[in-house]
Ligand code: HEM
Ligand SMILES: [Cu+2]
């Protein structure tokens with residue numbers, strides 16, 4: 001019985017210590033991700049059933065997100081119909097694309113290449129087909 | 139235990155008469171009806187899951203079209219949560235609570251019957267709705283989807299919610315008013331403890347869901363715009379309301395499962411439970427904390443870091459009382475006589491999978507990590523470890539354990555072991571593959587996917603069919619043993635012999651009767 005009590009208390013203390021570490025670093029990373037940053041380029045992202053549209057500063061529109069390697073890109077996300085979510089799986093970043101509000105997501109791709117963009121909020125029949133490419137040029 | 143009267147004229151069992159099934163208000167009967175109906179819904183939900191897994195074995199959608207796939211996961215998810223995991227424990231509660239506290243029946247037997255029939259009608263309504271908005275029904279998709287299926291889904295959840303409110307009030311009042319006076323709070327069996335706490339969660343959480351659903355119904359049918367930004371509404375409001383209910387709902391499912399494990403584990407290893415008070419108190423703590431974590435489902439919606447941080451902290455804290463329970467279960471097993479019969483294997487599998495599911499859940503609490511794995515297959519794998527590996531396997535353990543009481547017969551041990559092995563090999567194949575898929579970036583609710591995900595999906599599909607085969611063997615075992623199994627001992631787990639009677643209240647009633655004046659038969663005898 002003695003032993004169980006000790007293990008129990010050690011578990012609680014160990015878990016608390018672990019959670020303080022995880023919590024503190026999460027808080028730091030989150031603030032870093034969410035803080036206003038000087039962006040090299042701002043691109044508007046429009047989600048609609050079932051396609052992505054990227055609007056560049058000069059007004060051109062495209063179904064492909066083209067940026068230069070090393071640029072800090074500010075994405076302004078809006079939706080024309082239901083909630084979508086833009087997911088850059090290779091960077092582990094995602095943000096919901098919500099009608100009626102503009103969410104912001106910063107990405108800074110470093111390595112040139114093609115990266116898959118997927119929708120990760122169920123948005124109806126064509127949800128699985130709401131894919132696009134991020135093309136990072138050198 | 140067998141009374142003389144029963145032996146003289148073996149009456150036709152109650153479940154062979156439709157009239158008795160429809161009119162019974164006896165808690166043991168209602169309990170068995172609940173359990174039987176839940177298993178039927180489990181089979182339906184399981185078949186839907188197998189269809190999904192069959193579809194997902196190939197990257198292109200070729201078995202069903204996308205809308206059908208959406209209906210499959212919507213009905214599967216809603217069914218498994220509201221019509222399998224919740225009611226199967228409500229059934230156990232109905233059967234066990236009066237026996238454990240020494241009450242002749244529930245406080246309101248008729249209301250009890252009402253909650254069962256409401257639950258059954260809600261299940262039928264859900265199947266009829268065949269809707270395709272996901273079990274979370276996110277607005278505004280759920281507002282603008284035109285078909286009447288969504289309205290039926292809303293209605294079904296309203297009816298199911300009413301049923302669980304009525305049932306929960308009944309559990310609380312029964313425990314409060316009909317408990318033997320010598321069963322105080324610190325002697326109350328842990329299963330009863332966990333149901334009383336769960337019932338309070340139901341009473342606080344379900345009305346919030348009902349409110350959200352009503353707003354949705356108004357938006358859909360009367361042109362209001364609570365969830366529509368174009369009408370000045372807010373789409374995120376739905377998520378707050380849904381998850382204010384939805385996260386406590388997870389604990390509504392898991393607390394009774396933990397309760398029943400805390401009951402049967404000590405009896406299986408023939409050692410009193412370690413840390414009774416800690417287990418009881420951690421149940422209360424989980425219940426309180428569970429109301430402060432809802433926004434951990436909304437880390438990617440764009441709420442500010444300062445809004446989200448408390449939810450991260452609360453989510454981590456709620457893991458601690460769960461860990462306390464695990465430690466106490468392990469301490470109970472330590473040095474016990476572990477006999478590897480079917481309920482023991484499932485109990486150990488419950489504890490093991492709960493640890494896996496719990497640890498994989500903590501990853502979500504770290505917000506930047508959640509940004510990667512939110513709404514991917516990682517979540518699907520994590521939640522199934524809890525929903526199938528822990529909660530459902532606890533229900534299986536309890537079904538085997540109480541089977542000799544419910545049916546007076548014994549199940550087949552060897553078929554039981556085959557079930558345990560297939561279920562556990564299968565679940566790790568399915569849910570671990572799903573978690574790997576999530577890390578690779580496979581989003582959930584996809585009916586077709588890019589080719590690189592296929593390998594893991596094939597493993598998951600094979601595992602799912604293994605679980606399916608195991609479950610079929612399980613149900614055959616139950617049905618055949620019910621009819622042909624050997625007669626069970628009146629003390630099948632030697633609990634009375636080890637001075638831990640399975641039904642404390644009933645046992646004490648029996649002692650009282652014997653010590654005062656020996657009577658023949660007995661009132662309140664339910665079997
Ligand atoms: C053991 C066999 C099971 C298998 C193979 C299985 C399989 C699946 C699959 C393939 C999905 C859809 C994934 C997606 O497309 O996003 C899913 C979703 C889900 N399952 Fe299961 N499942 C099983 C058991 C259960 C159980 C026992 C429960 C609950 C007690 C459950 C609750 C859910 C829920 C809530 C969802 C989410 C539905 C949604 O996204 O709207 N499943 N399951
Ligand atoms: Cu989508």
Ligand SMILES: [Cu+2]
Nearest residue numbers: 384385434435
């Ligand atoms: Cu939650």
